[in-house]
Amino acid sequence: MNTRIVLCQTSFWNVKSPPYTLAMLTGALRSKGFVVVPRDYDLEFHLWAPPEDRHLWTDAWVPFWMDADKVTELVREKFQDFIDWCARDALSHTPDVVGFSTKITTGTTARLVAERIKQLNPKVKVLFGGPEMWDGVEKYLTPYPYIDAICRQEADVSFPNFMIKYENAGGVFQPEPGWAYRGADGMITDCGEILQGPGVEDIPLADYSDFDFTRYQEPNTLTLLLSRGCINRCSFCTEAPAFLKYRYYEGRRIHDEILHQLKTSNVARPVRVAFNDSLLNGNLAALEHFADLVLETPIPGGMKFGGMMLVRKHMSDALMHKLARAGLDNILLGMESGSDVVIAAMRKKFDLNEARRIIRAADDAGIFLVLSIIFGHPGETELEFHKTVSFLMEMEPHVDVFLLNVLQIYAQSYLGANPQKYGIDFAGPEGWQSDDGGNTQEIRKRRQAVARALLGKKARDYGNFDPAFTLPTITTAQGGYALGRVIDFSNKADGGSFVGVGWSEGEDWGRWSDGDQASLSIPVPAQTGGDLILRFEGDAYVGGHKPTLKVRVEICGEMLGEWFFRESDIDRQSQGFWTRETRIPAALVEGRRQVDVVFHIDAPVAPSSHHASDDSRRLGIGLRRLRLSAEGPRLH
Template sequence: MSEKVALINCPMWDVEFPPYNIALIRSVLRKNNFESDCFDLNRDFYASVPGEQHLWSLSDIYAFWQSKEEVGKLILRHKTVIDGFLLQLEPYDILGFTLQSLNFTFTLILIKAIRKVSPHKIILAGGPECFRNFNPEYLMQCACFDALCYGEAEEALPELLYKTRQRRTWKTPGFFIKEDQNYIDCAPAHLVENLDNLPFADFSFLKKDTERICVSTSRGCIGNCSFCHEKGHWDAFRYRSAGSVVEEISLLKERFPFLRFVYLNDSLINGNTEEFSRFCELMIRKKLGINWGGHMLIRKEMTKGFLKEMKQAGAERLNFGVESGSNQVLQLMRKAFRREDALRILADTKRAGISFSVNFVIGHPGENAEEFEETRRFLVRIRQLTDCVHINPCYVLRGSELYSNHKKWGIVLPENYVTDWFLSDGSNNPQIRMERVRQLLRDG
């Protein structure tokens, strides 16, 4: 069998930036003497459906992109585009899909179409949607995959491909392997302990005039927010050295002379404040002319001087997960700050000349009318500081504390639990959450 591998990212994802994960895996495979190509079908599909591009910026984005009915109708409306994708993938014997919560449904529908025309292709999957513990019902949805990588793929995937090359048994640590319609857990793979040992991502599939790109500086999160599943994805928080990150950005600037912005593609970029400060120092010293941004925690160590240094280093677009204006709700969310800390840091970030957006999660268990009003008043105070406020209803995501211990929280999980969960006492349901979201949007 040929070893030609296609690495594929399906809608929906941020079209502004190319997918970092498949670019990194491509580099890993090249290092292990496997040929592969990257296909950013998310960007390709977006460009091919101008009348549908609003779907990438819906206020309730999960409700659409996780709906089999809605995504199925979208694909049917653009069957010729999908047929073009199938033609592009025809020469490849092994297809590797990256899965996350917003592209899972589209990917499954596309794979079913691939199976109809090419039933003998080997189809693999990895990514955040595969990181969680699988249950039988969930696995049944994935029956179109031959193997699922449920951890880090940098060591596991080359080993599986070597076994494919040698026609040996597929059993490889880090994978669920399909045998007779069942999946066998081949035991966890080893974590990459030193991220500096990984090769730099291979973005050679991008055009020379690329202006925006992604780089990863860490894995995992030091937080443990109740509504978030990031903590369950990674066994430990690890970070790259500042020198390694800046070297990669320098090489990207050489390859893409029009590059002007790097998105630091992490759960958070200031998990290790000492190394992050070192990154800022090196960016100032190198004078690369590159701006950057990413997700940041509200941390009390973020002084006015620290924020000014970030601005000098190229900080341009940050995103803060504030989530609530109620200290009681912040405590329930297991946030390590109070609204007073958030207000100070947001004001100081504005004074430093750094643009930023903030995220709010509305309808977390424990947010009643009084706590919601506190959030409304807090939002009035910060709207003049921030460039954008992202307001989302509280979702219950697989792997989060709210999901894993839903009974403790009084949460009832119906079939479409991500968006339709409710509290058993009737104090919180989808209608209440969406009405609060609409109120805040009207206020803005």
């Protein structure tokens, strides 16, 4: 093949790790012989921007990137030179075709770069694809003449097919299901939908070989897919039309692809695999087989993984624990409601008792759990809303983060296509309301605000919360800690609210101590009912430079224990973390409102002192998770 293709990812997307879509399309197109150059302009933009503007790449600014007028204004005022640089950089690779991966947060910057490319070289063909293209003929192809074609479905197979036909026809677009294009006469040809998705066996491996993982914020994070589509068809889902039927990789394929990516990319170890599927547990047999393979043949350097899950009755507690042993350490559970009535209206297929069991099983297995909730679905009356709030408060000790959303309705969803069935007046994604006036945008935002106040630091909203509805935060257990809850000290959780002096900033796994002492303060009830157990899970900076680390544990002014960490310890967990515990006598904490913990580190060492790296922190213990409880289950 002679056609040269540049693939572009623009802002805002993800500067933590390389974009999977570009890697996936690179692999698919190269497997057919095309010359492909992937370019992550989102990462380049983040590095280009001055430090005072880099907050724009945080989750709180997602709504900003969804506003085309605000993004365009920002670019015109401050970053037009960057847009010009992107266009010239893409053209420097002498492409025949430039493709853009577009999402709701990237469409505006993609258009600005595409427009500049066409100004500089009108002969280059510009293609757009991604979730934004379901109605791309109306939103992109028709109004913007600098876009030549759009792909709305199954790009990993249909994009190579479209390009093969293009090349065979001498550089002229030809019909391909899932595509629409502008002809030489300016007329638009819509090729219709793909009626049956390809089998996953036809999809080549993603190709990350062009990406330098060291330039990203999380150089050990590798994004992959283990399936296509979803076994459900939720009422609000916008992905189902694009992915057609559910298809999944067998466990062996998943295991082999991870090994392949470790060999062909410079992703750091231990690798963290982020499965970016609609759901991780769509095929439980394949998922369990993958876990078995990992336990039988561990991933070199170690592995953690996570992704989105549904509540499924066949997801047993035993399987949850096996997955945790294989490296599963984070789940986003898409419940969306704590009301049986609303769950049924959403077209979901589970009951709340199964949800309770799975949430507790994940907590008991030591898995970081994010629970996703959507407020305002048709059928959510005040009574059903209160049922959801009651469920959330019941599950609060077992959940690490609550992701609180208000319902947005898009035309391609089942709700958007059937507004009369649900009794709603569809006036755009956010402005819709029920015919009886009982479900309005204001009501939905107020419900989100109530849950946000009740859940306090565990609540997340990705910037879609309206400050006008702010309520005072309500905390539990006299300060936000309920006995028995696992505290996660990574940068994804609320553990930072418990740390005192002597700690570094949180990282994706936890945080290091820095210096001779590191302290914690944990609020507790005045009556604990007996002795408490402090359970620690984490790392220790030991090795050839320091084979043994001694840590003395002081609690409420009393030395209660000594922990030793040795490089050769046989009790070290397979995933690279130690567990330790110390008993706290009831008499020591009786009547106290707070347990103060001080770790005394014996001779901490800076990696720079023995040329391991340029890190000058004096490292001792790495605190991943901690639990303060009465007698009960261990962290694992």
